[in-house]
Amino acid sequence: MAKPTTSRLESINIKDVSAGNKANGFVKYSYWLNAKFVGHLVHLEQTECNYGGVRYWFTCPNCHRRVGVLYLSSGQCACRKCFNLAYKSERETNQDRLYRKAGKIRDRLGWRPGIVHPDGDKPKGMHWKTFRRIKFKHDVIANRICGATMEWINKRKAIYAHIKAGNPWV
16 A cells, blocks of 8 residues: 555644744644644754854654654644655656646746647747757657557557457466
């Protein structure tokens, strides 16, 4: 069975903790769960940055690893590894990645989402050289998506023809 993804659970990111709360060396989180009050005291670690300053991290209450995000599930607070969670992108197929890349480019250009829609115009203020480079990347990705889709269709046709010929075991 596939791991559940991080997007399915509530999370706490260290970036969302205010500077005043970080100074204590711990953060307290509390919330209501099924009419029961639940509280977590999470310790913080800090590391020095290369160009000065410090970076704060949560210490996972379960495995004591240094992490930037903790997840909440059924009254427990722990890191992604302790809950055995996967990132959504870990489950993507190559086709999914191509669609996501094309979508990001279309969003950057202000075009309508989805490669089936016609290309839009150059965004105001964008240099033509930049626009042509980005559009070329989009077109390459769109062609790869179409090629992969045609391969998938041809495979399905071959399987269907094989079954129709009387041999269901492919």
